[in-house]
Amino acid sequence: MLWLRLPDRDEGLSIFFRPVGYYHLFKPPVAEGEDVRDMLSRAAQPFVDALLQRMQECRRLAWPAAADELLLERVAGTATSPDAVDAVAGSILEHDGRVSIEALAQGVGLSRRQLERRFLAEVGTAPKLYASLVRFNRAFRLLAADALPNWQDVAYACGYYDQAHLIREFRRFTGHAPSAYFKAHPTSPVHTT
Structure with a gap:
């Protein structure tokens, strides 16, 4: 962006x-x-x-x-066609970040390390982190869409092991616990219990 x-x-x-x-x-x-x-x-x-x-x-x-x-x-002025990184990034988006990076690398004929280097150069982040961000973005959108979200259901729907896993990722990407984040951003429709 x-x-x-x-x-x-x-x-x-x-x-x-x-x-x-x-x-x-x-x-x-x-x-x-x-x-x-x-x-x-x-x-x-x-x-x-x-x-x-x-x-x-x-x-x-x-x-x-x-x-x-x-x-x-x-x-x-550019002549590009979709490449391996484009295919992997598209697959990560299509599956809301719930993918195996190893399987995606094999699917495009690259080693995991080759994919990581190219992904970092072309996207600006490692594929695993990109997948985590995509998954978290989906979870955040689901939470924001419901005034009283069921955190456990959102966690499972987005591929987290449990609600605690989702909350750890929430802290990782926002720097705050969910309750502190939504207190600081009261315009969000999300409420925590």
Whole structure:
């Protein structure tokens, strides 16, 4: 995801990419030992600068069209077809993160380590962490959709061993226990018991 905000304004524009879309559009050079986020950010900087310039020149309602135009120009300059990482990321999304990374690696003809290196370079995270994030995102959406969710049912529906496992993952990804998180974010419809 890219989030752009014009200087001195509280308005911005978010652009969401499919898991390897960012990589295929911006082709960051992979440097051993370099922070992946810094590398991905630098690779997109010319696009970001061009889009910010267009955003300053047009009304807010025209920002998505300006982004589409620049992205289509970028896509025209790339010749990519789905690859192994794209297939694995798609499978992780399709199965809500409930997958075996080893089986996915074998399914695309890569060793687990090869898949991890390529996934890290193209998606920006390891496949196992990506699957955990996808699974947690589904659980969070289920919790947010119900004013009085049954945590045990959500845990099992999302492939957690039990409610305690879900709560550990909740802390891992939000930095808070569920009750503390939802107290701090009262606009969320989720309540804890």
